[in-house]
Amino acid sequence: MYGRKVKFRIIFVLLFIITLALTVFLVLKSLEENVVYFQSPTELKVLPELQKKKIRVGGMVKNDSIFVNSYELTFVITDFKNEINVIYSGAIPNLFEEGKGVVAEGYLKDRNFFSATKILAKHDENYMPPEVKEALEEK
Amino acid sequence: MFKYFEPNRIFSITSKAPRYVLFLFILILSIGLTEALVFSPEDYKQSHAVRIMYVHVPAAWITLGIFSTITFLSVVGYIFKLRNFFLIAKSLAPSGFVFNIIALVTGSIWGKPTWGTWWAWDARITSMLILVLFYLMYLIAWRIYENNDKAFKITTIITIFGIINLPIIKYSVDWWNTLHQPASINILSKSTIHTSMLFPLMIMTAAFALFSLLIFLMKYNTELIKIKNKGLDRL
Numbered sequence: 062m063y064g065r066k067v068k069f070r071i072i073f074v075l076l077f078i079i080t081l082a083l084t085v086f087l088v089l090k091s092l093e094e095n096v097v098y099f100q101s102p103t104e105l106k107v108l109p110e111l112q113k114k115k116i117r118v119g120g121m122v123k124n125d126s127i128f129v130n131s132y133e134l135t136f137v138i139t140d141f142k143n144e145i146n147v148i149y150s151g152a153i154p155n156l157f158e159e160g161k162g163v164v165a166e167g168y169l170k171d172r173n174f175f176s177a178t179k180i181l182a183k184h185d186e187n188y189m190p191p192e193v194k195e196a197l198e199e200k
Numbered sequence: 201m202f203k204y205f206e207p208n209r210i211f212s213i214t215s216k217a218p219r220y221v222l223f224l225f226i227l228i229l230s231i232g233l234t235e236a237l238v239f240s241p242e243d244y245k246q247s248h249a250v251r252i253m254y255v256h257v258p259a260a261w262i263t264l265g266i267f268s269t270i271t272f273l274s275v276v277g278y279i280f281k282l283r284n285f286f287l288i289a290k291s292l293a294p295s296g297f298v299f300n301i302i303a304l305v306t307g308s309i310w311g312k313p314t315w316g317t318w319w320a321w322d323a324r325i326t327s328m329l330i331l332v333l334f335y336l337m338y339l340i341a342w343r344i345y346e347n348n349d350k351a352f353k354i355t356t357i358i359t360i361f362g363i364i365n366l367p368i369i370k371y372s373v374d375w376w377n378t379l380h381q382p383a384s385i386n387i388l389s390k391s392t393i394h395t396s397m398l399f400p401l402m403i404m405t406a407a408f409a410l411f412s413l414l415i416f417l418m419k420y421n422t423e424l425i426k427i428k429n430k431g432l433d434r435l
Contacts, residue, residue, distance in 0.1 A: 063280075070279045077360055085364050097377040098322035119377060154316030156245060164379055181315045186384040188250060189394040190241030 099164045102143040111169050118145060118175055119164040119183060127159055138163060138175075149177040156182035211424045218417045225410040232407045235400035243397075250397065252310040258405040260303040260328070262412055264366060266296030267331065270338070271359040278356040286352050289359075290342055291419035295412040297335040304328055315379060323372035324380035327365055334362035 089096060099119035118138055126137035133150040136159075147165050157163060162183030167176050189197075236254035243250035270289040277285030307325065308318045319325070338358045345351035373382040384393040391398070 067279060074275055074279060074360070077357075078364075081361065081364050085368075089368070093376070096323050098320065098379050099377050101377070152316075154314065156314050157316075161245075179317075181317055181320070181379060183379060184246065184314050184381050186381045186392045187245075188253070188384055188392065188397050189244055190396060191244040192241075193394055194244035 101140040102138055102145040103140055105145060105169065106143050106172065111171065113168070115166065115168060115178070117164055117166045118147075119162070122157070122159050122161055122163050124159050136163075138165060145175050146173055147175045147177050149180055151179070153180050154182040156184060158182075161185075207424045207427050211421065211428070214417050214421050214424065218414055218421075221410055221414045221417060225407060225414055228403060228410060229407040232400060232403035235403055240400045241394075241396055246314050249310060249313050252306050253397075254400050254404045256303055256306040256310060257401060258408045259299040259306065261405060262408045263296050263300040263303055263331070263335075264369065266292050266299070266412060267335070267359075267362060268366060270296065271363040274352075274356040274359045278352060283352070286355070287423045288416075288420065289355070291416050291423060292412070293335060293338055293342075294419060295415040297332070297339060298415075299408065299412070300328065300332045300335055304332065320379045322378040322380055323376045324369065324378050327369045327372055330365050331362065331369065334358060334365065338362070 099117035101120055102118060105116075105118060120138040120140040123137040123139045123144060126135075128135050133148055134153070135146065135148050137144050137146055139145075147167075149165065149167075157180060162185060164181040164183055165175060165177040166179040166181070168178075170176050232254070236251055240251070240254070242248050270292055273285040273289040273292075276282065277289070304325075307328075311320070312318050338355055341354050341358055342351055345354060372378055373380055385391045385398070385401075393401070
């Protein structure tokens with residue numbers, strides 16, 4: 062029905078897409094640690110050496126871990142396997158709360174202490190009106 | 201089948217359609233906006249900032265949908281040499297481009313009060329920015345090469361490069377740690393958005409789709425008039 066040229070064009074397009082997809086896949090795979098926006102406390106624990114450069118660590122703010130005094134704020138980021146203590150002074154986003162997601166940007170002091178220069182709140186995928194939230198909590 | 205289409209017959213339909221589409225668009229948009237801004241509840245956590253989502257998410261969906269359609273039309277058009285497909289793809293691109301920018305800007309406006317930053321170089325946001333650049337390249341390529349065979353080939357190559365980015369946009373939030381939250385609306389698993397919020401979201405999506413259709417028809421009519429002026433009755 063269709064001529065040889067049409068078949069060649071189909072093969073050409075398919076090869077083009079496959080080659081491109083594979084290339085992009087390999088590049089992303091090898092750059093994985095730069096593609097991720099933040100690392101979890103567990104990933105930081107297994108680092109072979111402490112990094113001097115600025116990094117981001119993310120996870121949940123541990124319940125009852127936020128302490129505020131006149132010049133700084135400390136809290137614990139947990140991924141429910143490992144934890145890291147964070148010290149920070151500066152503005153915090155509205156959604157920063159215990160039990161909610163957070164991303165802290167800054168420097169590792171040692172394996173357990175992180176000095177943050179910026180705090181971002183991570184929003185999760187749950188959207189609901191307040192009444193529904195209350196009803197869920199009562200259950 | 202599509203090769204010898206008649207611009208005059210198509211034009212007689214597409215030249216009348218915009219006024220009806222415009223009417224429907226205004227109707228659906230006003231319902232959508234009242235639902236989104238007045239009747240829908242505020243979110244338990246982000247309160248009224250959730251209303252930005254009713255523009256942000258439909259815009260992102262439409263822009264991804266349009267890019268997929270453009271790629272499909274270009275590839276099929278290239279393989280079977282269907283010039284009409286390229287004209288449809290070309291006419292779809294501007295609204296896709298505009299919605300991509302809307303998605304990025306509204307995301308930024310939402311990000312400041314919720315995340316605490318206007319911009320983050322995370323995988324989802326960066327890949328959406330790359331998509332804007334592909335749209336831009338695509339539109340500029342048409343300007344440079346005008347309607348000839350070279351334009352068809354070059355725009356097809358641009359769409360194929362761009363389409364690789366689409367699964368990255370979709371799955372970036374699942375594959376890597378990103379600041380952007382994962383999808384709330386899932387086809388296979390349970391959605392994590394309350395029905396009272398899903399409803400305005402769907403209406404706004406319909407409104408935006410109609411807007412894209414409207415812009416598409418206007419662009420497409422221009423293309424058909426161009427062909428008529430050249431005195432060709434077929435492409």
